Amino acid sequence: MHIDLFLTCVNDALFPATGQATVRLLERLGHTVGFNPAQTCCGQMHLNTGYRDDALDLVRKFVRDFKDSEVVVMPSGSCAAMVRELYAEAARWAGDDELLKDVEDLAPRVFELSEFLVNKLGVTDVGAYYPHRVTYHPTCHAMRALRVGDAPLQLLRNVRGMTLVELEGANECCGFGGTFAVKNPDVSAAMLTDKARHIIDTGAEACTAGDNSCLLHIGGGLHRLRSGARTVHLAEILASTEQEVFI
Amino acid sequence: MSDHGGLHPAQPFPAAAREQVVKAQLRANLRKVTTTIRAKRANVVEELPHWEQLRTLGAATKDASLVNLSDRLLQLEQSVRARGGYVHWARDAKEARDLVARIAQAHGVDELIKVKSITSDEIELNKALEERGIHAVETDLAELIVQLSNDRPSHILVPAIHRNRAEIQALFNAELPGEGALSDNPAELAGAARRYLRHKFLTTKMAVSGVNFAVAETGTVCVVESEGNGRMCLTLPEVLVSIMGIEKVLEKVEDISVFMELLPRSSTAERMNPYNSFWTGVTPGDGPQEFHLILLDNGRTNVLADEFGRQTLRCIRCSACLNVCPVYERAGGHAYGSVYPGPIGAILTPQLLGMHDKNANTLPGASSLCGACYDVCPVKINIPQVLIYLRTEANLQKGLTAEALAMKGLKFMMSEGWRFEGALKLARVGQGPLVRGDAIPSLPGMLGGWTQSRDLRPFPKEGFRDWWKGRSQGTGPADVNAAPPETVQKAEDGPIPPQKKEGGQFDAEPPREDTL
Numbered sequence: 001m002h003i004d005l006f007l008t009c010v011n012d013a014l015f016p017a018t019g020q021a022t023v024r025l026l027e028r029l030g031h032t033v034g035f036n037p038a039q040t041c042c043g044q045m046h047l048n049t050g051y052r053d054d055a056l057d058l059v060r061k062f063v064r065d066f067k068d069s070e071v072v073v074m075p076s077g078s079c080a081a082m083v084r085e086l087y088a089e090a091a092r093w094a095g096d097d098e099l100l101k102d103v104e105d106l107a108p109r110v111f112e113l114s115e116f117l118v119n120k121l122g123v124t125d126v127g128a129y130y131p132h133r134v135t136y137h138p139t140c141h142a143m144r145a146l147r148v149g150d151a152p153l154q155l156l157r158n159v160r161g162m163t164l165v166e167l168e169g170a171n172e173c174c175g176f177g178g179t180f181a182v183k184n185p186d187v188s189a190a191m192l193t194d195k196a197r198h199i200i201d202t203g204a205e206a207c208t209a210g211d212n213s214c215l216l217h218i219g220g221g222l223h224r225l226r227s228g229a230r231t232v233h234l235a236e237i238l239a240s241t242e243q244e245v246f247i
Numbered sequence: 248m249s250d251h252g253g254l255h256p257a258q259p260f261p262a263a264a265r266e267q268v269v270k271a272q273l274r275a276n277l278r279k280v281t282t283t284i285r286a287k288r289a290n291v292v293e294e295l296p297h298w299e300q301l302r303t304l305g306a307a308t309k310d311a312s313l314v315n316l317s318d319r320l321l322q323l324e325q326s327v328r329a330r331g332g333y334v335h336w337a338r339d340a341k342e343a344r345d346l347v348a349r350i351a352q353a354h355g356v357d358e359l360i361k362v363k364s365i366t367s368d369e370i371e372l373n374k375a376l377e378e379r380g381i382h383a384v385e386t387d388l389a390e391l392i393v394q395l396s397n398d399r400p401s402h403i404l405v406p407a408i409h410r411n412r413a414e415i416q417a418l419f420n421a422e423l424p425g426e427g428a429l430s431d432n433p434a435e436l437a438g439a440a441r442r443y444l445r446h447k448f449l450t451t452k453m454a455v456s457g458v459n460f461a462v463a464e465t466g467t468v469c470v471v472e473s474e475g476n477g478r479m480c481l482t483l484p485e486v487l488v489s490i491m492g493i494e495k496v497l498e499k500v501e502d503i504s505v506f507m508e509l510l511p512r513s514s515t516a517e518r519m520n521p522y523n524s525f526w527t528g529v530t531p532g533d534g535p536q537e538f539h540l541i542l543l544d545n546g547r548t549n550v551l552a553d554e555f556g557r558q559t560l561r562c563i564r565c566s567a568c569l570n571v572c573p574v575y576e577r578a579g580g581h582a583y584g585s586v587y588p589g590p591i592g593a594i595l596t597p598q599l600l601g602m603h604d605k606n607a608n609t610l611p612g613a614s615s616l617c618g619a620c621y622d623v624c625p626v627k628i629n630i631p632q633v634l635i636y637l638r639t640e641a642n643l644q645k646g647l648t649a650e651a652l653a654m655k656g657l658k659f660m661m662s663e664g665w666r667f668e669g670a671l672k673l674a675r676v677g678q679g680p681l682v683r684g685d686a687i688p689s690l691p692g693m694l695g696g697w698t699q700s701r702d703l704r705p706f707p708k709e710g711f712r713d714w715w716k717g718r719s720q721g722t723g724p725a726d727v728n729a730a731p732p733e734t735v736q737k738a739e740d741g742p743i744p745p746q747k748k749e750g751g752q753f754d755a756e757p758p759r760e761d762t763l
Contacts, residue, residue: 140617
């Protein structure tokens with residue numbers, strides 16, 4: 001299958017390794033991957049912060065960039081949820097019927113990485129090897145908006161060499177919430193403190209998730225606490241093999 | 248007191264939350280109670296295999312009533328009058344509390360009893376009555392605790408969620424006459440409250456209640472509660488005044504049945520409420536002989552008029568969204584500054600007041616958009632979506648702020664792939680002074696909130712796009728979307744304009760110095 005990668009702006013700016021891992025993983029599974037260099041951002045930050053008109057420009061751009069794609073895969077639950085859940089709403093709020101039609105046409109072809117592998121391709125063992133103790137944080141949008149279910153866990157359970165440990169309060173938000181972390185820093189920090197404490201309590205070397213924006217937040221907290229625990233994107237674990245452990 | 252009553256927050260949410268979030272005892276109390284109710288709710292909901300269908304039915308039933316609200320209300324008015332009751336219309340909080348005071352004065356009462364009612368808190372009824380020399384006695388145990396301590400409710404269902412046993416012991420010993428020294432035993436404390444209230448039930452002539460549901464077809468009014476105090480108030484006094492938000496009306500008696508499944512499981516995590524009271528007008532010789540129904544608007548028709556915000560009026564005040572909200576759990580109800588706290592308050596309060604209210608319009612920002620509230624809502628109010636919708640409505644009121652300009656700048660940068668790539672190259676160079684070791688520990692200006700408790704990872708030395716261009720020069724698999732080789736060779740010179748493909752898939756525009 002030919003898969004178009006939507007890297008996401010956060011990954012483009014701060015986590016190039018996640019994009020590389022996603023490409024390597026999909027190619028290892030026998031697919032070809034395309035990267036349209038015109039792509040930038042899904043517009044989630046603008047829409048969620050209350051800048052609908054600015055967001056709509058980016059929504060239209062996304063639709064333009066990917067309307068001919070067979071499938072679009074992105075290593076981010078929140079960006080996939082934005083496209084699948086909120087693009088249509090944004091078009092309705094703007095009263096743009098033409099955009100709504102385009103969105104309804106494109107959205108079903110857009111997937112978060114783990115749901116694409118498990119729910120669309122039916123693959124749960126990607127032949128990964130990752131010799132570390134890891135705990136998994138299910139991100140809110142993947143869990144509640146996309147309903148990816150235990151797709152990421154099915155993939156992680158088949159990673160060789162890895163010890164997967166359960167995270168207390170796993171289903172609770174880490175407190176990132178995009179600009180929420182900046183505009184409500186006190187509440188966000190209180191949520192992060194609880195999440196970080198639970199991660200440290202697992203004794204894991206790394207916390208993984210399907211979304212680098214959440215991991216940026218969690219990792220920033222763990223780093224500030226000098227905890228020694230780090231964060232790693234799910235794609236990087238799944239791309240690792242005995243020949244090449246990604247991190 | 249404002250015309251809107253107890254809705255208006257005294258300060259913006261972030262500032263109010265900052266004061267609350269540091270209270271360790273409050274945090275511990277909130278965590279304990281919400282965690283307990285959350286688990287119990289999940290259990291009783293799981294028992295029902297058709298829960299999702301019930302939610303859909305609940306939402307549809309409320310929507311059907313809201314679509315024809317004016318007809319339903321006129322029908323309700325007629326039905327109540329036909330059964331011997333009086334109906335009054337109140338445009339705002341002031342009109343509603345004046346109505347209650349006038350009825351009380353007409354009967355010469357200087358004390359009345361109350362069933363727990365957020366609508367009465369919304370109109371600041373107790374305070375208004377007190378100013379006219381009429382004392383309102385709360386008969387719900389938690390409401391009584393809040394009232395005796397001159398506090399405000401912190402939760403829709405558990406108003407005294409923020410108070411612990413020792414605080415209540417001290418309060419009752421100071422405020423309940425003739426009880427002697429009480430221990431902190433919950434049964435002993437409840438017993439003291441019961442004796443105090445029993446006397447009030449038997450000696451007070453007038454009662455005020457809220458309304459959970461009203462039926463247009465029959466004029467029947469319904470209150471659900473757990474302690475039996477409501478049943479006492481609704482049956483013993485001679486005069487009963489019920490205040491309802493206009494969104495509480497349903498068409499038929501059968502409509503109530505679906506909410507009798509949805510409401511108790513969602514709110515108290517019970518299969519059925521201990522007390523469900525229904526009354527229709529007046530019945531000679533049985534119950535209150537004078538019944539007044541006050542229909543309160545107080546901003547609700549404005550909410551109704553908004554196509555996207557309207558679903559907020561489906562709310563049946565179960566408080567399930569409060570119990571799962573991570574923001575509520577840390578900040579508590581007082582941070583929301585209104586009688587409606589939590590996720591539902593974050594969308595209801597600003598809509599009732601209007602999005603121009605500069606404190607209330609910070610409430611839609613009081614959420615990380617985790618979506619837990621939508622999952623548990625028994626009437627499927629898509630709270631995260633309404634929050635996002637209202638954030639735009641709030642920003643439109645604020646005009647061109649620094650944040651709005653920053654967002655415009657970011658959008659401009661992200662409107663073209665090459666522009667974004669160029670900006671990232673600049674950022675890699677420009678971040679130098681901020682980087683300490685392997686992290687950025689402090690950010691300036693608007694972004695300072697981030698580094699208050701988190702480090703930021705620096706921009707990496709090599710971007711994904713550089714890697715992608717490198718491998719597409721022949722080593723990687725066939726790649727239809729990669730930039731042509733001649734572009735790659737120029738990569739070191741700066742940002743690369745995307746190449747226009749056949750069919751015009753990419754927007755091509757040459758990079759201009761002045762746009763970077």
